Amino acid sequence: MSQALTGEHAAERAAPPLHRWRWLALFVVLAAEIMDLLDALITTIAGPSIRAGIGGGESLVQWLGAGYTIAMASGLIVGGRLGDMFGRKRMFMIGAAGFTVASLLCAVAQSPEMLIGARLLQGLLGAVMLPQGLGVIKEIFPPKELGAAFGAFGPIMGLAAVGGPILAGWLVDANFFGIGWRMIFVINIPVGLLTMLGAARLFPASKRSTTTRLDLAGALLATLGTILMIYPLVQGREHGWPAWTFVGMAASLAVFAFFGWYESRRDRRGVATLVMPSLFGKRAFTGGLVAGLAFFSALVGFGLVFTLFVQLGLNYPPLKAGLASVPQALGMIVGFGIAGAGLSQKLGRTLIHIGTAITAAGFAVFMLVVDGPDVTVWTMAPATAIVGIGLGMAMAPFFDIVLAGVEEHETGSAAGTLTAVQQLGGALGVATLGTVFFSSLTSGFASAINAAVWVSLALLAASFALTFLLPMRARPED
Numbered sequence: 001m002s003q004a005l006t007g008e009h010a011a012e013r014a015a016p017p018l019h020r021w022r023w024l025a026l027f028v029v030l031a032a033e034i035m036d037l038l039d040a041l042i043t044t045i046a047g048p049s050i051r052a053g054i055g056g057g058e059s060l061v062q063w064l065g066a067g068y069t070i071a072m073a074s075g076l077i078v079g080g081r082l083g084d085m086f087g088r089k090r091m092f093m094i095g096a097a098g099f100t101v102a103s104l105l106c107a108v109a110q111s112p113e114m115l116i117g118a119r120l121l122q123g124l125l126g127a128v129m130l131p132q133g134l135g136v137i138k139e140i141f142p143p144k145e146l147g148a149a150f151g152a153f154g155p156i157m158g159l160a161a162v163g164g165p166i167l168a169g170w171l172v173d174a175n176f177f178g179i180g181w182r183m184i185f186v187i188n189i190p191v192g193l194l195t196m197l198g199a200a201r202l203f204p205a206s207k208r209s210t211t212t213r214l215d216l217a218g219a220l221l222a223t224l225g226t227i228l229m230i231y232p233l234v235q236g237r238e239h240g241w242p243a244w245t246f247v248g249m250a251a252s253l254a255v256f257a258f259f260g261w262y263e264s265r266r267d268r269r270g271v272a273t274l275v276m277p278s279l280f281g282k283r284a285f286t287g288g289l290v291a292g293l294a295f296f297s298a299l300v301g302f303g304l305v306f307t308l309f310v311q312l313g314l315n316y317p318p319l320k321a322g323l324a325s326v327p328q329a330l331g332m333i334v335g336f337g338i339a340g341a342g343l344s345q346k347l348g349r350t351l352i353h354i355g356t357a358i359t360a361a362g363f364a365v366f367m368l369v370v371d372g373p374d375v376t377v378w379t380m381a382p383a384t385a386i387v388g389i390g391l392g393m394a395m396a397p398f399f400d401i402v403l404a405g406v407e408e409h410e411t412g413s414a415a416g417t418l419t420a421v422q423q424l425g426g427a428l429g430v431a432t433l434g435t436v437f438f439s440s441l442t443s444g445f446a447s448a449i450n451a452a453v454w455v456s457l458a459l460l461a462a463s464f465a466l467t468f469l470l471p472m473r474a475r476p477e478d
Helices: 001-012 023-052 059-086 088-107 113-142 143-151 153-174 180-186 188-202 216-235 241-270 277-281 282-311 318-324 327-349 351-373 377-395 399-405 408-439 445-469
Strands: none
Touching: 001 282, 001 399, 023 059, 023 088, 023 113, 023 153, 023 180, 023 188, 023 282, 023 318, 059 088, 059 216, 059 277, 059 377, 088 113, 088 180, 088 188, 113 399, 113 408, 153 180, 153 241, 153 318, 153 327, 180 188, 180 377, 216 241, 216 408, 241 277, 277 282, 282 318, 282 377, 282 399, 282 445, 318 327, 318 377, 327 377, 351 377, 351 399, 351 445, 377 445, 408 445
């Protein structure tokens, strides 16, 4: 009997961190999310400096962001399935290690092509790392605490949104060790190593799925559809919008349609699929995908054109450009705080609608300010702060509502797919709004950014309408 008890106590000591350590495990997940968020933001701030230092055309600035997000979006679904197959802890650590090495390759790049290639690799390895985090959270937190766990993403990501542009601008201007913009990638190395150590100590050893095969053909189809959509958007303007750009974008829709048919066919045959078709029978999940695609396109695309406007149009140096984005980031923290004061569960979907409407109002005010005289950080601050408040309120309940109805065996596929669509939305936003901005420069910088903001408003309107597909809240009120 005592031996049995001893064995039980040993099992408890080796058990996943479901009690006192689960919040530390959450912090490790957040650290990985911060690395991803920072790497999506810092090249936006450092883009003009990178182009000046390493060469390349205007599209290089877009590819620094879009290349990363294309690779991320293409690999996330596979990354989620790899976590199901081989264990989330193991794949998280492999992804974190690869992300760290890819960051080093970015730092030593000697040409635009080498840098873009390293960014693609960074995105692919990040795609292995990130979906495991959402799965770990869902695994170690009981249902009644999941809302609080996902709610922790808000303030932390808000702080990253504040610190990311400032950090990038400071690192570029400070020129540590004489390496200039390269320092924005070097800083990932110690963070990546600490993330790996934290995961090794705190993450539970996840159960592996009985699935033994990976749907590589499905992964290739999803990647092909993404590339056919994004590449023409980024490169079309520089080539004068030849016919192949429109053919490519139309073909991407056909490839995605074929991908859906192919996955359903494999599922009917009982063969492993890249995306579990059962997910698309869940209203919250499908609604979240389409609404999130439009929402994150508007969010990330605006971030790019705003940074281009203040650096190229207002001639701000990188650090000042980073500081110009602080009001929006602080507004996001306020928005998450408002939502966290019990409103996410109480209002649910309605809070997403309110936040989206506030964001749109902020964009409208921003356009009025930019059209006025003496545009400065201070005159833009109220508008960008309103945008941030709306974004924070809309994002706070989003992931909880979308993932609430997902079964345990679907978690990896769901997390990978949802995050992939978020990244795809970012790539679409960068490609579309960046192209609109550069195409409108002949009329001046103010006209260029306002044209891009009009596209953001259209995307927000689409997201507002699509949010009605979501259930009212993640779970019934207690």
